[in-house]
Amino acid sequence: MVIEILLTILLIVVVFSVIMLHVAYATYFERKVIGHMQVRMGPMRVGPHGLLQPIADGIKLFFKEDVFPETADKPTFYAAPIICLVAALTSIAVIPFWEGMAISDINIGLLFILAMSSLAGWGVVLAGWASNSKYAFLGGLRASAQIISYEIAMGLSIVGVMMMAGSLNMSEIVKAQAQSPFGIYAIPQVLGFFVFLVAMLAETNRTPFDMPECESELVAGYCTEYAGFRFALFFLGEYVGMIVMASVGTICFLGGWTGPFEVPFFPIIWFMLKVYFLIFFFYWVRATLPRYRYDQIMALGWKVLIPLALGNVILTGIMKTFVWH
Amino acid sequence: MSRNEERIADVSGDALSEVFEVQMGPQHPATHGVLKLNLVLDGETVLSCKPDVGYLHRGIEKLSENLTYSQSMPLTDRLDYMSAIANNTGYCLAVETLLGIEAPLRAKYLRTMICEMSRIASHLLWIATHALDIGAMTVFLYAFRERELILEMFEELCGARLTPSYPRIGGVRQDVTREFMDRLEKFIAEFPSRLEEYETLIDTNRIWLKRTKGIGIIPAEQAIGLGLTGASLRGSGVDYDIRKHRPYDAYPYVDFEVPIGISGDVYDRYRCRMEEFRQSVRIIRQCMEQLPPGPIIADDAPDLVMELKPPRKVMAGSTGPSPLKTALIRLVEDRQAYMEGDVYVSTEVPKGELGFYFVSDGRGMPYRMHIRSPSYIHIGALGVICEGELVADIIANIGSLDVVLGECDR
């Protein structure tokens, strides 16, 4: 029993450090990818080709002054970034990286992740409200509306996957997927996959749905008043959120850890490649698309994505009842 | 009732709603310098938008009252620093009219060519920031890639990239070199394909269309009433371009068309400016083909070191013959004739109509210089068109009116 607990703690520490390393280099990767898409080079100064840039950024943010606005609501102001990061990190616990390798392989894995990503939205709303700044307030309001509506679209888009796999357990989903005719659900669930991709961008507040923090209108939205390490916590939360969403996409639609062939000693490789691809997709979209307006995002969510996802659910139901059975 | 009025009526009828005042700027990433907007919001709807200008006031008009005509010229670089040469040319034309000098033909062609280059440079910065404000940040860097080429050409021509001070009263300072012309030729051959790149990214993009179509509509009559000029006016469908209707420099000798919009929204203003890029390329090409030989500065052009004379009489508010006529009374005693009277000359700079108004008392410095700067007038329109729209639309509107605060505040 004690050994089991110790092993779990060890696993948590290992996963946590690997994820943090990934987050750090996700920022580097983002700057490089977007830089090259914009015919420039991205970070080049710190280390060869700027490889040490994320570390330098971390050190800088850590040692920056922690500015606290006088009129802010102190406890909430402090709690908000922690909620964001914790909610995002907790989601990692249920993600199976390869066969049987998850910190906690619970049966309601998908629901848990949806719940946690909503909780991250709560952190954003609190941050916007507690800062007592008008820009942050508007950002918080936008965030709450956006996260609630896209939560629905995202949940519905995954329903099709749940129906096909017959389980909410993520490992089960991957296993069911491997036995399905195409090997991945992205093909039979193409509509669901599309809705998921869009909702994924909106959930993590990425362009073209970066309303809560869009810098050209609201300066920095909900994190306008945050500085130093508290800002870094939001930043970490956002990037962990991206990794979680990419992992969910990989598990639900792209076949998780399964691949065209087995890789000995390193079974996580397919999972990682797929997650990297989805993260690259985040950056790619960011480099290409302009930003929606707030009311247009709402319209897109409620008038296009939710009906599409519902249609997908009905279609999957019909197929499941009459064709695949 | 228009859509905007409906929105305002909608929110003001709501007893529970509480208005919300936001001071947007002067330190704000999207207000193009130091523009400040006093917004009254109801949620995201703008109830009123009052621009607050003057944060970049350097007193250029007042400064020039103590500087000779040629000394004030570098100050005009600092008006609209996106297209400094166009300002210089406008200033020089005004002083030339005052002093009764005419630039030689070659100088006129050179000025036209360089002005169109600066129009491209200015519009590139406009498309860059406009797209960045709406969120398409890649266009920003693609546009800067091309702008860099133009600025490098300016550097080769006159030694500075941003503040060239290239034209002189009565001509231009430097002649072009062969290398410069080769580079320019290469640039204009390549530039249209670069324009297509920007258009691939935004022109038909559904998000871009949603953000710009039907936003910030200025009907033609209102646009005239607000005093808009340049592409902001033409986007509303008014055919008014000083290059065409009161041509100066070499514009009468070149063929070009003035793009006119239809609906007067942000998208039409955007399309107009994109079309102007192509027309500028056309003008530059014709100037290069037609560039005549000859001197680049008029024989009777004043020396840079202008001598000062005691003032004869103050002309402001005088009741003499018509102002233009008084402006053209030439003093014949000496070569550096300083006119008495007043003169207004306007040119089409990338932002709109830039006018210089001088009251001269004949001492070699303007008694009063007034600059009719398009940005100042366009910012005035901002408050009118933003009312009833959403916060995000303000940003699109600022971008589409193409204001620069250096010129607005002077």
Next chain:
Amino acid sequence: MIIQYKKKRGWLGTVFLVEILKGMGLTLRRMLSRSVTRQYPEERPEIRIGFRGQHALARDPVTGGSRCVACMRCAVVCPSRCIHIEYKKDEQTGVREVQSYAIEALRCIYCGYCEEVCPVNAVILTEVYEYAAYKRDAFYFDEEQLLKNWDRFIEESRYDPTKYVNPFWRPRGIDERTLAGPRRRSVPDDWKMENQWVGTGMTKSRKTGARCDVGGH
């Protein structure tokens, strides 16, 4: 000319996000192409002759000092009045001797008027553009510092100090006879007025004659 809109997207284009995919294709293509930025301290920009950078007084190879004759033209023409010259006039000969020559670089707006009006090619804005300092005093260039600036410029550039001609000293495309004696220096061929670049085609709308009636107004 009424502006043309691009063709409206059809329902196929809407469903398959054609225009968005095109845009993404472009960014992907650009990602694989070469970047255009310069890695500045290692890769230096090519500064072209006539760039208006740090101020200097040209060192006269004969006397070793500056060529300035204290005519005061630069001090008078300077729009920001940042040039301060003190001189002593010899009562008999009328020759002026420069006592001090100073430029306040922080006031300067780099218009280049001073070098343009200088009759003896003394003051110059060099091509040196890196001269940051920690103190404001460092930007008050006195005569000695200005001469040192010239030495630095000559050292860093490829020019021969005896043959160097700045395009503000001797503007391109100007008739040499209109210039003061010391400014008539030998220049590259395409700076001369006779060799100016002339357009090839004389197209339709050009009227005859060099002067025309549609000038300023």
